[in-house]
Structure formats: C-alpha cells, structure tokens
Amino acid sequence: MFRNREIQLLLLTLCCISLVASGIAAAALSTEAALIVFLTSVLLISCSLLFTAWRYREIERLSRYLKKISSGDYSLDVRDNDEGELSILKNDIYKVTLMLSEHSSHLQQDKVALTDAISDISHQLKTPLTSMMVMADLLSDPKLDESKRGEFTRNIRVQLERIEWLVSSLLKLSKIDAGTIRFKKEKVVVPNMIQKAVAPLVIPMDIKQQSLKITGDENVSFLGDLNWTVEALINILKNCVEHTDDGGIISISMSENTLFTEITIEDNGKGIPKEDLPYIFKRFYKGKNAREGSVGIGLAMAYSIITSQNGDIEVTSKKGKGTRFHIKFYKQVI
Structure with missing residues (x-):
C-alpha cells in the first residue's frame, strides 16, 4: 500500500x-x-x-x-x-x-453449429460430386456408346443444377440466420402473392394431373416482403406437389382478422408420419416419406423466412389423408 x-x-x-x-x-x-x-x-x-x-x-x-x-x-x-x-x-x-x-457460451454454440453445418453440407455435396466424377471417367472412354454418353451428360447437368440450388439455398439461409437480410415492410396482397408462388409449379402439377383450389377474400393482405414470402410459399407448395399422388388436390385458403392474416395450404397426399412432424422444419432433416434426392432444406428456408417477418407456421398431418400448413402473419408484435 x-x-x-x-x-x-x-x-x-x-x-x-x-x-x-x-x-x-x-x-x-x-x-x-x-x-x-x-x-x-x-x-x-x-x-x-x-x-x-x-x-x-x-x-x-x-x-x-x-x-x-x-x-x-x-x-x-x-x-x-x-x-x-x-x-x-x-x-x-x-x-x-x-x-x-453468456457470450462465451453463445460463441461455443455457434462453433458447434458451424461445424455441424459444414459436416451436413459436405455430406450433401459428396454424393453428387462422386457421381459426377464416375460419369466423367466413363465419358473419357472413346469407345463409349453415344446414347450412354448423352445419358451421362444429362445426369451431370442434373447434378450440377442440384449443387447450384443447394449452394444458393444455403447462402440465403445463412444470410437470414446472420440477420443481414432486411425484409421489406410493404403491403402484400395475398392473392397476387399466391399466383406468383403457384406459377413455377404449374407444369409439375399438370404432369401429375393435380388440381388447385384457391378460396378466400380477394382483399386479404399483410405487411411483409413479397419476393421472400413467395419463395417460402414455393417451397411449401413444392413439398405438397411432391407428396401428393397423381390426380390429387391442393387447396389454398386465405383470411384476415384484426390480429393476423392467415394462409392455409392443404393437400390430400401421403401425409407426414407423426414421429417426423416435430422435425420437418429442421435443416437437412429428411422424413420417412422424403423423395429420393431430397436435401431437406426447403421447409427449413420457408420457416426462417416466415418467422423472420413476425409470422408463424404450424403443420398438422394424418398419414394417408394429407397435410395442412397454417401460416400466420401477425399485425403487431405481442
């Protein structure tokens, strides 16, 4: 002293x-x-x-x-x-x-999450890359039949498109998770938004001879980002189309009250097993009814987009009877 x-x-x-x-x-x-x-x-x-x-x-x-x-x-x-x-x-x-x-704990959790994400991404990329390497080796054979050569070329193109979609989706999800995306707060007219979301899926629905029913008030709206919400709906509708049999029905209804705007998307397809329901919005999760080649990222992206806009999404399903997605956009933060 x-x-x-x-x-x-x-x-x-x-x-x-x-x-x-x-x-x-x-x-x-x-x-x-x-x-x-x-x-x-x-x-x-x-x-x-x-x-x-x-x-x-x-x-x-x-x-x-x-x-x-x-x-x-x-x-x-x-x-x-x-x-x-x-x-x-x-x-x-x-x-x-x-x-x-707490900051140190969050950093540690982020490191673990990053490690898991990298592991998941490498796993998702490993299969198409291995497939393309094998087909590239086969294409180098000068004695390869032309029909096989064309088939392998098409398969490589499909795999490249899949990798491009995966990388693009992961980049979008990473931006949403990091909070670097600023969602607009503009008036979105729900019927117009639904038409934009349905447009890319018209051909797949025609091929499977599925019918689409849209009901609700034409003036329903909410404050949000049109383009990002359209992308979320496309992923949900794509899931419905893929898991609904030929000749099935996909229904979209919309309503609005003083608390929230609600959009309901329903199909009469295979349904989701009860044990899969708690995990369908988890990144890279693939349920028992997942189609071959599914990555398990579409519904995760839809969930992130909707919840980032003061929204909520719930799903109910009965095996063999169909699945229903309830989407709500709240007018005020409670």
Missing part, C-alpha cells in the same frame, strides 16, 4: 497537520493539551490508514478476479449486499462477468 505515491502524500500531509496542531496546542495552551492533540492525531491517522488498507485489499481482490476472468474463469462470485461505491462496483463487475460468460 505504501508504495503508492498518493498514500505517501496523504501520510506526509496528515503528519504535518498533526505536528502543526500539536505545536499550536503547546504554545497556546499547555504541554498536556499538545500531547492529547498529538495522540488524537495518531489515532485518526491510524484509523485512516487501516481503512485505506482495507479498501486497497478489496481493490486488489477485484484485480485478481478480473485476471481470472481474462483467463476464462467465470466461476467466481464477488457479489455482496452492502451499500457503497465499492459494492456497486463489485455488482457491476459481476454483471459484466455474466454477460461475458
């Missing part, structure tokens, strides 16, 4: 004051009075030094605590319930410690 310059100056000042006061008392009163003043000064200086030493010990303890925090040890607790600036400082340090601990 005495190595600190401010303590040295304080002690020197107090001693000078004590000596001066004792001298004045001796000159003005008596030797006994000067002795009393001197002893009283010594007691006051001692109490001051003891209190200062206590405060410095507390500050030193906080300093050691901060060093342990910097080394990654967040287990210590220096809280107390006393009053005063030192106690307030202790509690503030504890709050910062909790924030740092």
